[in-house]
Amino acid sequence: MENIFTDEYFMKKALQEAEVAFDRGEIPVGAVIVVENRIIARSHNLTEMLNDVTAHAEMQAITASANFLGGKYLKGCTLYVTLEPCQMCAGALYWSQISKIVYGASDEHRGFRAMGGKLHPKTELVSGIMENECATLMKDFFRRKR
């Protein structure tokens, strides 16, 4: 039997969250956190609505997952996020010791790789899943803004 729970499957869920952000006038980044094929947190960027630079999708997903799990370490968890995390989010993910991060589009200027941030040595990193869809949503957003 084919496994439906692929990286693409969960990235689609993150992309749905990003679309909600888009519709709300937020930079369209969405995230889900998954344990054993179960989504335990869904979130999207809320920096405008909350007037808070810390309200990135990943930050909310980390807090929600820790709350769900009853512990602050996200061992065994996978984050799916439509955009490469920034250094703040990479730093939070570092502290969480999350097992795996999967992101869609790269962020050449503000992504953690360009900014010099570090992930935890225990964290596996996968990039480029549904990259075009994730990047297109960002481009559409900034095109409308202009």
Next chain:
Amino acid sequence: MENIFTDEYFMKKALQEAEVAFDRGEIPVGAVIVVENRIIARSHNLTEMLNDVTAHAEMQAITASANFLGGKYLKGCTLYVTLEPCQMCAGALYWSQISKIVYGASDEHRGFRAMGGKLHPKTELVSGIMENECATLMKDFFRRKR
């Protein structure tokens, strides 16, 4: 007339917050954010109590200040924090475009300088204010934990 509102004055307030964290069994880091000699946010590390790796003193102070100011950019604000910010907090401070950061003790291993994080080019950085007092509180905490 002597100006009582020195960096030491506000670092003492941050240190008082760190002492509250200490008494609660939290890694003793405290912070205040100041605008025109007025403290608009006070916070201390709450990662254990909240079971949340994102609950560093700086993160809470950023969110509280943005809430107080009614906008997410902390222009004209100074953060006083007893320990060098980590890459997560440096990343949040980057997004906030805060005008000045003053920290007490250095964090050789997990500070943003060792981890490779970046501050905003508009942000002035001052370090070593009340360094001994800030570092001693940390050392006392980890000595007790052992």
